[in-house]
Amino acid sequence: MTESEILMDKTNDLKPKSMKYPVYQPSLTGNEKKYVNECLDSTWISSKGKFLGEFEDKFAKFIGVDYATSVCNGTVAVHLALLALGICEGDEVIVPTFTYIASANPVLVVNAKPVFVDSLEDTWQMNPKDIEAKITDKTKAIIVVHLYGHPCDMDEIMKIAKKHDLYVIEDCAEAIGTKYKGQTVGSFGDIGCFSFFGNKTITCGEGGMVVTNDATLADRLRRYKNQGNAKYREYWNDILGFNYRMTNIQAAIGLAQLEQVETFISKKRQIAQWYMEELKDLPLEFNKEGKDMFHTYWMVSCLVKKANLRDTLREYLKINGIETRPTFYPIHTMPVYVHEFSKHKVAENIALRGMNLPSYPALEHDDVKEICSVIRKFFEEK
Ligand SMILES: *Cc1c(COP(=O)(O)O)cnc(C)c1O
Numbered sequence: 001m002t003e004s005e006i007l008m009d010k011t012n013d014l015k016p017k018s019m020k021y022p023v024y025q026p027s028l029t030g031n032e033k034k035y036v037n038e039c040l041d042s043t044w045i046s047s048k049g050k051f052l053g054e055f056e057d058k059f060a061k062f063i064g065v066d067y068a069t070s071v072c073n074g075t076v077a078v079h080l081a082l083l084a085l086g087i088c089e090g091d092e093v094i095v096p097t098f099t100y101i102a103s104a105n106p107v108l109v110v111n112a113k114p115v116f117v118d119s120l121e122d123t124w125q126m127n128p129k130d131i132e133a134k135i136t137d138k139t140k141a142i143i144v145v146h147l148y149g150h151p152c153d154m155d156e157i158m159k160i161a162k163k164h165d166l167y168v169i170e171d172c173a174e175a176i177g178t179k180y181k182g183q184t185v186g187s188f189g190d191i192g193c194f195s196f197f198g199n200k201t202i203t204c205g206e207g208g209m210v211v212t213n214d215a216t217l218a219d220r221l222r223r224y225k226n227q228g229n230a231k232y233r234e235y236w237n238d239i240l241g242f243n244y245r246m247t248n249i250q251a252a253i254g255l256a257q258l259e260q261v262e263t264f265i266s267k268k269r270q271i272a273q274w275y276m277e278e279l280k281d282l283p284l285e286f287n288k289e290g291k292d293m294f295h296t297y298w299m300v301s302c303l304v305k306k307a308n309l310r311d312t313l314r315e316y317l318k319i320n321g322i323e324t325r326p327t328f329y330p331i332h333t334m335p336v337y338v339h340e341f342s343k344h345k346v347a348e349n350i351a352l353r354g355m356n357l358p359s360y361p362a363l364e365h366d367d368v369k370e371i372c373s374v375i376r377k378f379f380e381e382k
């Protein structure tokens with residue numbers, strides 16, 4: 001190192017170096033630009049236009065369902081699902097505590113009560129036994145979240161839902177293309193919800209999709225997202241609806257992304273394999289693919305032995321230009337929900353020891369090797 005390089009290095013030590021490896025960045029190297037330009041050239045930039053219908057049809061086909069309706073983000077997708085199923089005040093909805101906040105908040109928005117369940121130790125997904133234990137005569141639905149790209153135990157969950165006559169909403173925001181026993185998630189329950197936020201497996205910037213096999217539900221979803229428009233008269237609004245529409249520009253990007261979804265998924269599976277191979281002798285536990293499951297590794301996630309070690313490791317990686325994310329804080333510990341006073345041992349344990357590693361499709365083997373060598377150095381120095 002030259003003297004000026006050493007000097008620069010010292011200065012840089014005072015603040016984190018710019019992130020060489022962000023935890024996520026979208027790949028926009030397909031037809032995104034071409035399709036967006038078509039929107040601009042044709043002036044179809046708002047929530048009508050050919051890309052919307054095409055994106056919806058192709059998405060429905062990809063998931064293996066009859067109907068898909070686009071929305072402006074994944075959070076409102078969950079809100080619409082609850083509205084379409086008539087969930088309201090006095091109802092209870094079962095939700096995993098170990099998930100992103102947007103899985104639970106819409107339950108409060110419709111004035112229903114979220115009832116949290118714990119996770120399984122091996123897959124980190126919701127525990128079917130705990131679901132059954134939490135069912136009361138007020139329970140109306142289960143929000144099943146396929147977390148980090150791993151599917152939930154759908155055989156067990158669908159059996160419980162059938163037995164107790166409950167609706168199933170699948171939150172597939174992190175699980176586009178994930179499969180359980182060969183069937184794509186989002187096609188098991190009454191309604192499936194997807195997100196196309198910038199860090200999701202495919203993105204529109206912001207965006208979402210709601211899917212179903214039920215024509216009546218599909219119709220309700222479309223009406224609720226579109227100001228409660230009646231079908232029988234123009235500009236007549238007979239239910240309280242919203243403007244939750246996606247734009248043609250978003251759909252143009254979404255369609256271009258959907259054309260590449262299989263490539264993204266196989267790359268993400270490859271990246272996960274690289275991490276697990278490089279780090280296999282270190283005291284790290286990965287969220288591995290279960291039997292008969294097809295994990296899409298939205299974010300490659302691992303656990304360290306102790307929570308305080310997680311935070312020092314994340315800090316060490318940050319100083320070395322590697323961005324990570326902590327796994328989700330259990331929702332029942334958040335200020336809005338803390339009055340529930342519930343205890344969820346597994347979720348609390350996993351959530352504080354876990355982190356997500358850089359997981360975007362443009363990562364190459366050498367990048368993953370470099371990231372892993374920094375992780376290795378941390379454990380050697382410790
Ligand atoms: C991203 C995400 C959402 C919400 O999607 P947005 O498009 O950000 O509103 C919902 N649930 C889960 C599990 C998510 O990861």
